[in-house]
Amino acid sequence: MRIREARIGELPLLQEIERAAGHRFREVGMELIADDEPLSVEELTPFVTAGLAWVSVDDAADGDAAEHGADRPVAYLIAARIDGALHVEQVSVHPSYARRGVGRALLEHLAGVAAAEGVGALTLTTFTEVPWNAPYYARCGFRPVPEADLGPGLREVRAHEAALGLDRWPRLAMRRAL
Template sequence: MIIQVPALDELPALRAIERAAGEPFRALDMASVADDEPPSPEQLTEFQRAGRVLAAYEEPGPGREGRRPVGYLLWEPVDGCTHIEQVSVHPDRAHRRIGRALIDRAERDGGPVPLTLTTFTEVPWNAPYYARIGFRILPEAELTPGLRAIRAHEAALGLDRWPRTGMRREPGWSG
């Protein structure tokens, strides 16, 4: 598997991955999550230009030709941590460690600092999955100002209809 910053012309494929990755939420009566609009082309371009979007490719192909991303991750620095804004893998490629590979690469690219994210606590491929790969749920008292702001924004979007939490993984975790 190859993980790298995607080219600008590959960014539309990331939006398609996000739409497909949202579909399983329908089975959990979370249609509004499934229907949520992916990051805009402008947002993805900003992440790409900053080097903070990673795409996973299964087939190397000659150069970039013939390759299509199967997963992606967006990250940004928040309160001295590498905050995972979004990680999505196409459901056709689920259970192949693609998400973990993207997260591990973001950890390397972000530097020797903790990883953070916010997620749904009761969705099997969210908090329970992240706990298996070294993240721990942060008690309210441990949320940094940046994570509190992110959580407030999520609440304003209505995501708190379902239990959510902040999580953190210390640098160098290997499991």
Template sequence: MIRNARPDELSALRDIETAAGAAFREIGMHEVADDEPPTTVELAAFQSDGRAWVAVDATDRPVAYLLVSLVDGDAHIDQVSVHPGHARRGLGRALIEVAVGWARGRGLPGVTLTSFARVPWNAPYYERLGFHFLPDERLTSGLRAIRDEESARGLDNWPRVAMRRVVTEPSPLNDRW
């Protein structure tokens, strides 16, 4: 089941991200594995605004989560993490579809994210879910700022990309303008 995250679950979200990061260590991306998850204060901003969802197990404990923000008129997936003990069950995909539905419900045209280009469970996975690579010249100012922040954190030691999935098609009436 997927539901909105509760305030008392924020530390569990940090634990999920830390556990999920271990997979990066296995492919030699130790800095990514050691990257600090968002603080509970940062997570609380998403949670209190209804932009944090969790997938829960049979005991209603979070085992995966997703955070969304608004970036230049699109929904932006800031983070999606699945605990490795619950991986390969479609939870990441289900959470991403919640984000797409959230965007659609607000009339937003797309969902964006940034990702590692060559990590199998990153960009290739998102491409299978309907996301397309955005060339650098098509990055909005907000996406460019996100990429700059990622670069400053050292994440560009491995190829990174921005991706976008169209959520709502433009109205034919708008195409005339």
């Protein structure tokens, strides 16, 4: 797998990746999350233009890449600058590429970008009880951030998530010091 910056023309494919990855939430009774539409192309575009969107592409001549050609995204990560950290807005891996370290590689890529910029941490918000969410991120070095310690930007993110109804399931913010 190779990681590179995402391209505007690939945004519909990133939406497809997120839709496919979202189906896994059915396994844990979260149909509303599974059926949730990804960000629109218009909402994704600023991440690309800001240089805060990356894709993992499969250059191998097997599976989906062989069918669709090399350099086709199979996973993506978008980030934002929040409270002095790089915040993972979304990371999605197509199910046919799951359990291969692709998501972790994208997180490590973001950590490298942050370190190169002198940014001291990565943050994200996630579901606490979904195995491929908070428990996974803990294995990747993220630690829970108590509500009282949230900066204004993360408070705003959490309030927005609550307004969307995501707090129907337990959620938390997590931070990884670099």
